Amino acid sequence: MPEGKIIKALSGFYYVLGPDGMIQCRGRGIFRKNKVTPLVGDEVVYQAENENEGYIMEVKERKNELVRPPIANVDQAILVFSAVEPEFSTMLLDRFLVLIEYNHIRPLICITKLDLAQSETQKLEKFALEYRDAGYEVLFTSSETSQGIEELSPYLEGKISVFAGQSGVGKSSLLNALRPDLDLKVNDISQHLGRGKHTTRHVELIKIGRNGLVADTPGFSSLEFTEIEPTELNFCFPDIEKLSEDCKFRGCLHVSEPKCAVKAAVEAGSLPGYRYEHYKVFLQEIKDRKPRY
Structure with a gap:
C-alpha cells in the first residue's frame, strides 16, 4: 500500500500527499478504538478506494507531537514575536521556548515589525545578543520592508516548521512575504484588547521554497507546563x-x-x-x- 504525509486535516478528512498526488482520506475505525488520532505531519500508510478517496490504514511512529496546535513530526518552531504591537515580551518568549525545548523541537526566534520599532532597536539588539549567547538563533524581519525575508528562507528548506506566537504578531504577514500567492488573511490589532484576532482556523502544511513545509497555526491555546517535572x-x-x-x-x-x-x-x-x-x-x-x- 502507498505511503504519504498528512498535509491538512479538516472536518474529519485527512488530505494525504502521496506518490500520485493529494488524496482525501478518512481514518479507519481501529484508530478510534486504539485512541490514535492522525495528525497533520504524520507519515501514514493508506489504501486508495479511487483516484481521489481512500482510508488511512497505519500511522507511522512519530518523533514528536504537539497537542495545541495538533501537529506531528515538527523539525523546528519559528517563534514569531513582534517588536511592537504587541510589545516584545521575554517572559512570553521564554515560556514558548521551554515548551518547544521540552518537545525536542529546534527553535528559531523571529522578531517582526522592525519597521515600526525604530526607538526600540537598541533594546531589541541587546535581547537578541543575550538569546544568541544562550544558544538560540535570532532573526529580525519586516513584512513591510522585506527585511530578513531572504535570510529566513533557507531555514525552512527540507523541514516541517511551525510558525507560532502570540496572535497579532504577524505570522500570516510573514508567510505572505515568503510566498505572496498565499494571500493569507491578516487582521489588524485590536486597539482595545491590545492583541490580534486569530485568523487561522485549521492546521495545514504549506509548501515554501523547493521542499519546505510550514504550518500556519492558530497558535498555542495552552502555554501551561502540564507535562514538565x-x-x-x-x-x-x-x-x-x-x-x-x-x-x-x-x-x-x-x-x-x-x-x-x-x-x-x-x-x-x-x-x-x-x-x-x-x-x-x-x-x-x-x-x-x-x-x-
Missing part, C-alpha cells in the same frame, strides 16, 4: 543547563542550594537576570501544579 525544567534552558554542570550538587534546582553555578553566574552578570527570574517563576508554577492521577 521540576527536575526537567533545567534542560529546557540551554544556558542554565550548561552552567549547572558546575553546580556542587547533582539535581540542583538553582534556588536554595549552596555553591550553585547558576546563581553565581547571575551575580556575576554572565547570565541575564530575567532568564533566571523566569526560570524560578516557571519552577514554582510546576511545583504548585495539581498532581495528575
Whole structure:
C-alpha cells in the first residue's frame, strides 16, 4: 500500500500527499478504538478506494507531537514575536521556548515589525545578543520592508516548521512575504484588547521554497507546563543547563542550594537576570501544579 504525509486535516478528512498526488482520506475505525488520532505531519500508510478517496490504514511512529496546535513530526518552531504591537515580551518568549525545548523541537526566534520599532532597536539588539549567547538563533524581519525575508528562507528548506506566537504578531504577514500567492488573511490589532484576532482556523502544511513545509497555526491555546517535572525544567534552558554542570550538587534546582553555578553566574552578570527570574517563576508554577492521577 502507498505511503504519504498528512498535509491538512479538516472536518474529519485527512488530505494525504502521496506518490500520485493529494488524496482525501478518512481514518479507519481501529484508530478510534486504539485512541490514535492522525495528525497533520504524520507519515501514514493508506489504501486508495479511487483516484481521489481512500482510508488511512497505519500511522507511522512519530518523533514528536504537539497537542495545541495538533501537529506531528515538527523539525523546528519559528517563534514569531513582534517588536511592537504587541510589545516584545521575554517572559512570553521564554515560556514558548521551554515548551518547544521540552518537545525536542529546534527553535528559531523571529522578531517582526522592525519597521515600526525604530526607538526600540537598541533594546531589541541587546535581547537578541543575550538569546544568541544562550544558544538560540535570532532573526529580525519586516513584512513591510522585506527585511530578513531572504535570510529566513533557507531555514525552512527540507523541514516541517511551525510558525507560532502570540496572535497579532504577524505570522500570516510573514508567510505572505515568503510566498505572496498565499494571500493569507491578516487582521489588524485590536486597539482595545491590545492583541490580534486569530485568523487561522485549521492546521495545514504549506509548501515554501523547493521542499519546505510550514504550518500556519492558530497558535498555542495552552502555554501551561502540564507535562514538565521540576527536575526537567533545567534542560529546557540551554544556558542554565550548561552552567549547572558546575553546580556542587547533582539535581540542583538553582534556588536554595549552596555553591550553585547558576546563581553565581547571575551575580556575576554572565547570565541575564530575567532568564533566571523566569526560570524560578516557571519552577514554582510546576511545583504548585495539581498532581495528575
